[in-house]
Amino acid sequence: MRPYRDDPQRLRALVREDRVHRDVYIDPEVFELEMQRLWRRAWLYVGHDSQIPEPGDYYTTTLAREPVIMMRGQDKQVRVLMNRCAHKGAQLVSATHGHCEGGLLRCPYHGWTYRLDGSLRTIPLRAGYEGTALEETQAGHGLVGLADVVNYRGFVFARLSPQGMDFADYFAGSLSSIDNMVDRSPEGRLQVAGGVLRYQHDCNWKMFIENLNDTMHPMVAHESAAGTAKKLWAGQSPDAPKPMAIEQFLPFVNGYDFFDKMGVRIYPNGHSYTGVHFSIHSAYSAIGEYEQRLEQAYGAERARAILGEVRHNTVYYPNLTIKGAIQSIRVARPIAVDKTLIESWTFRLVGAPEKLLQRTVLYTRLINAPTSVVGHDDRHCYRAMQEGLHAQGNDWVSLHRNFSAAERERIAGDYNGTSEVSMRGQFRAWATLMESGS
Amino acid sequence: MNAAPALGTAPIDAETLEAFVYEEARLIDEKRFDEWLDLFDEDGLYWMPLTRGQPDGINHTSLFHEDALLLRIRIERLKNPHSFSQHRPSHCQHVLQRPRVETRDDEAGMYVLRTPFIYVEAQADDQLLLAGVSWLHLVRRGGRLRIRLKKVELVNCDAALPSIELFP
Numbered sequence: 001m002r003p004y005r006d007d008p009q010r011l012r013a014l015v016r017e018d019r020v021h022r023d024v025y026i027d028p029e030v031f032e033l034e035m036q037r038l039w040r041r042a043w044l045y046v047g048h049d050s051q052i053p054e055p056g057d058y059y060t061t062t063l064a065r066e067p068v069i070m071m072r073g074q075d076k077q078v079r080v081l082m083n084r085c086a087h088k089g090a091q092l093v094s095a096t097h098g099h100c101e102g103g104l105l106r107c108p109y110h111g112w113t114y115r116l117d118g119s120l121r122t123i124p125l126r127a128g129y130e131g132t133a134l135e136e137t138q139a140g141h142g143l144v145g146l147a148d149v150v151n152y153r154g155f156v157f158a159r160l161s162p163q164g165m166d167f168a169d170y171f172a173g174s175l176s177s178i179d180n181m182v183d184r185s186p187e188g189r190l191q192v193a194g195g196v197l198r199y200q201h202d203c204n205w206k207m208f209i210e211n212l213n214d215t216m217h218p219m220v221a222h223e224s225a226a227g228t229a230k231k232l233w234a235g236q237s238p239d240a241p242k243p244m245a246i247e248q249f250l251p252f253v254n255g256y257d258f259f260d261k262m263g264v265r266i267y268p269n270g271h272s273y274t275g276v277h278f279s280i281h282s283a284y285s286a287i288g289e290y291e292q293r294l295e296q297a298y299g300a301e302r303a304r305a306i307l308g309e310v311r312h313n314t315v316y317y318p319n320l321t322i323k324g325a326i327q328s329i330r331v332a333r334p335i336a337v338d339k340t341l342i343e344s345w346t347f348r349l350v351g352a353p354e355k356l357l358q359r360t361v362l363y364t365r366l367i368n369a370p371t372s373v374v375g376h377d378d379r380h381c382y383r384a385m386q387e388g389l390h391a392q393g394n395d396w397v398s399l400h401r402n403f404s405a406a407e408r409e410r411i412a413g414d415y416n417g418t419s420e421v422s423m424r425g426q427f428r429a430w431a432t433l434m435e436s437g438s
Numbered sequence: 439m440n441a442a443p444a445l446g447t448a449p450i451d452a453e454t455l456e457a458f459v460y461e462e463a464r465l466i467d468e469k470r471f472d473e474w475l476d477l478f479d480e481d482g483l484y485w486m487p488l489t490r491g492q493p494d495g496i497n498h499t500s501l502f503h504e505d506a507l508l509l510r511i512r513i514e515r516l517k518n519p520h521s522f523s524q525h526r527p528s529h530c531q532h533v534l535q536r537p538r539v540e541t542r543d544d545e546a547g548m549y550v551l552r553t554p555f556i557y558v559e560a561q562a563d564d565q566l567l568l569a570g571v572s573w574l575h576l577v578r579r580g581g582r583l584r585i586r587l588k589k590v591e592l593v594n595c596d597a598a599l600p601s602i603e604l605f606p
Contacts, residue, residue, distance in 0.1 A: 026580060064559075193491075193497075194497065194498050194499050195488045195489060195498050195499040196499075197488065197499055198596075198597070198598035198599070199598070199599065199600075199601075200599060200600045201599050202600075221522065223520050224515050224518040224520045224521040224522070225511070225515055225516075225521075227516045227518070227520075228514045228518055229511045231514070232507070232510060232511055232514060243507065245507070245508055246507075249511070251597050344499075346499065354497065357497060358496050358497060361496070361497065361498060361499045364499055365499050365500060365503060366508075367579050369499070369500075369501055370501065370599040370600060370601055370603075371486070371501045371502050371602045373469050373511070373512060373515050375522075375601065376521075376523040376601050376603055378522055379523065379600075379601055380522050380523035381522070383524075
């Protein structure tokens with residue numbers, strides 16, 4: 001058999017309209033191609049601009065395993081630079097967050113310096129390069145910067161490949177979920193706050209992303225966690241005030257009907273969100289003062305509309321998922337075909353009572369932490385799939401639930417919440433982004 | 439500890455306090471979680487910060503920040519046959535350095551002990567090694583010592599971690 005790289009038809013045949021071949025999850029070559037094609041052509045979430053408020057502030061991370069620096073320039077603009085010295089390749093900065101003293105980056109190895117926009121400033125004993133071809137190479141110019149970077153209301157996205165779709169075309173209407181999260185701040189501003197949870201998963205990145213709009217699993221996988229919480233709380237008198245933790249746990253064991261009626265909305269290019277009509281976050285107790293502040297900022301009608309939008313999970317394919325209703329996000333960082341790091345970040349709604357931050361801090365600990373009982377359930381299921389898919393005899397993973405032939409023409413639209421249409425939408429995008437060529 | 443003789447109002451000696459710390463870890467390692475939970479005061483808290491020097495667990499995310507209700511949920515879940523992540527059960531072992539009484543207030547019956555530890559949590563072929571310092575804030579109540587706060591400071595609290603399913 002020829003490798004997938006050299007056999008576009010074999011690669012294309014991994015994805016059918018209602019099922020996918022197990023190799024998309026377990027084949028190391030497919031994973032390498034994903035990193036080189038899909039993850040370079042897609043728009044990836046890099047970080048939030050509140051992490052780097054001042055010129056010279058930086059945040060380091062990886063995009064498709066490539067080390068990058070998100071940098072605030074002297075002109076206040078946010079740039080994304082490859083974290084690789086133009087000389088011999090050493091990472092210029094190694095801290096996760098930092099500040100460039102004197103407005104320049106200096107390599108810790110041979111002392112080459114760069115301006116905050118990545119351009120080369122000085123090389124020690126520069127005369128040694130006279131008469132050489134240094135100027136004709138990237139080394140003579142400085143760091144590689146990404147040309148395609150968009151700061152959307154504080155959320156910084158970048159595309160690694162110089163070719164690909166425009167940001168606005170790629171995300172289209174799905175950006176309304178980010179809008180709703182930002183609008184929930186009376187000042188229209190978010191700040192990263194409350195720390196970042198980093199949770200190692202023994203699974204392919206797609207299993208995590210698919211799960212975010214998988215509404216057929218909570219009542220099964222999370223029965224032991226949320227069901228136990230429900231049972232323990234059942235002994236309380238009905239008018240006992242529910243602790244926030246109980247409010248957050250209980251909806252995970254709502255019935256199939258709840259999740260089905262919640263609805264899912266599909267956008268082109270793999271994006272989608274569950275919770276079109278309501279969600280597991282809808283029944284949280286109101287937090288005094290917050291609604292008033294929102295009304296003062298936006299007027300009663302607009303404030304009601306903002307709070308009335310209580311989406312569950314929005315998937316920004318392939319590396320970001322957000323929960324606007326509780327201002328938290330998760331970022332998938334693929335490491336290997338069967339290894340993925342999931343980061344969970346929370347935000348302060350600037351101008352809102354701190355109780356809102358406390359609510360999201362509690363939620364992310366209960367649900368997304370390496371110590372979370374809900375997280376344990378999910379991680380177990382992902383790993384069980386990762387290992388189970390090595391079984392031969394059935395090469396296909398079923399995505400048939402509520403498939404309809406009408407999706408062939410147009411997949412964007414609203415569907416019942418328990419449909420697997422979001423996964424079919426993701427793989428439709430996958431097939432396009434994995435095609436050979438630039 | 440339930441079987442231990444009731445404590446009077448006299449100052450509690452270091453040996454008794456140290457024995458409490460060893461017993462607390464042993465109850466976890468032997469999976470006697472109900473007895474372990476019974477060591478906690480009504481308002482007791484089990485806290486594992488996510489960052490060094492983290493001021494609180496309310497405005498900042500932690501790995502654990504569990505009151506009696508959340509600990510009870512966790513412990514009951516471990517007994518639930520549908521806890522799929524425990525079908526290959528996790529096992530753990532604390533190895534403690536000798537605890538040291540950091541502060542004592544005999545009048546109020548309040549004591550703080552500091553115990554460096556190594557903790558192994560194993561599940562099938564995987565083994566997770568953690569280390570850190572555990573702080574036990576104890577109070578004498580109803581003739582016995584109870585935990586007001588167990589604070590576990592991991593050396594690598596901010597690292598990317600796999601699942602921690604038991605109690606370091």
